[in-house]
Amino acid sequence: MTAAVHTYVEGFAKSDAALIIDMYAADASLEDPIGTPVRHGIDSIAEFYVGAMHTGARLELHEPVRIAADYAAFAFTVVLDLGEGLKRVDVIDTFRFNADNKITEMRAFWGPTNMSGF
Amino acid sequence: MTAAVHTYVEGFAKSDAALIIDMYAADASLEDPIGTPVRHGIDSIAEFYVGAMHTGARLELHEPVRIAADYAAFAFTVVLDLGEGLKRVDVIDTFRFNADNKITEMRAFWGPTNMSGF
Numbered sequence: 001m002t003a004a005v006h007t008y009v010e011g012f013a014k015s016d017a018a019l020i021i022d023m024y025a026a027d028a029s030l031e032d033p034i035g036t037p038v039r040h041g042i043d044s045i046a047e048f049y050v051g052a053m054h055t056g057a058r059l060e061l062h063e064p065v066r067i068a069a070d071y072a073a074f075a076f077t078v079v080l081d082l083g084e085g086l087k088r089v090d091v092i093d094t095f096r097f098n099a100d101n102k103i104t105e106m107r108a109f110w111g112p113t114n115m116s117g118f
Numbered sequence: 119m120t121a122a123v124h125t126y127v128e129g130f131a132k133s134d135a136a137l138i139i140d141m142y143a144a145d146a147s148l149e150d151p152i153g154t155p156v157r158h159g160i161d162s163i164a165e166f167y168v169g170a171m172h173t174g175a176r177l178e179l180h181e182p183v184r185i186a187a188d189y190a191a192f193a194f195t196v197v198l199d200l201g202e203g204l205k206r207v208d209v210i211d212t213f214r215f216n217a218d219n220k221i222t223e224m225r226a227f228w229g230p231t232n233m234s235g236f
Contacts, residue, residue, distance in 0.1 A: 034189050066208060072227075073227035074210075092184045092192075092210060108186070
């Protein structure tokens with residue numbers, strides 16, 4: 001599960017949406033950020049990451065990844081450069097995994113107080 | 119909610135279990151760490167914190183606290199000194215709050231890979 005989080009960071013570094021989409025189970029859910037409508041199923045999740053890659057987002061992981069039962073939780077900073085100066089968002093994500101080490105649930109904790117440079 | 123997290127850290131710094139117990143709603147739940155039996159209700163939660171204070175645990179908060187809708191998520195290191203050398207546990211907690219700013223759900227993400235010095 002820790003290696004999966006590192007792959008996730010690598011996916012953003014390479015702008016490789018497919019690498020990340022392949023980490024998800026077909027019936028997974030995604031809520032990013034918490035409080036917004038939950039996406040259900042791999043097609044909706046794929047759409048989310050293809051869009052995310054267009055922002056050029058990079059993830060700076062703040063180690064260590066926390067592992068508890070079938071969950072991973074990790075703190076990171078998203079760095080965006082949209083040509084208007086560097087923007088940063090401090091985030092904590094949680095992943096839940098199934099027995100095949102695929103993500104079944106992703107939740108992202110961040111909000112307006114965690115954004116800078118916007 | 120960010121201030122509540124700071125109060126939580128202060129409660130450990132002062133070994134003041136009552137300060138922390140007062141942050142919880144009467145019907146709250148607590149799962150620490152995830153994968154262990156969930157505690158339900160303020161009496162069981164109080165028992166948990168009175169026990170925790172006996173370990174002399176201190177919390178080093180890794181700012182910023184992430185705030186999303188009615189949730190706070192925060193990364194920290196628990197530092198324990200039981201007279202056998204310093205022990206550390208890297209943890210991410212999530213709190214869910216009600217309209218009275220009381221915690222209704224606490225979940226702690228940590229496991230064996232997050233412990234050092236034991």
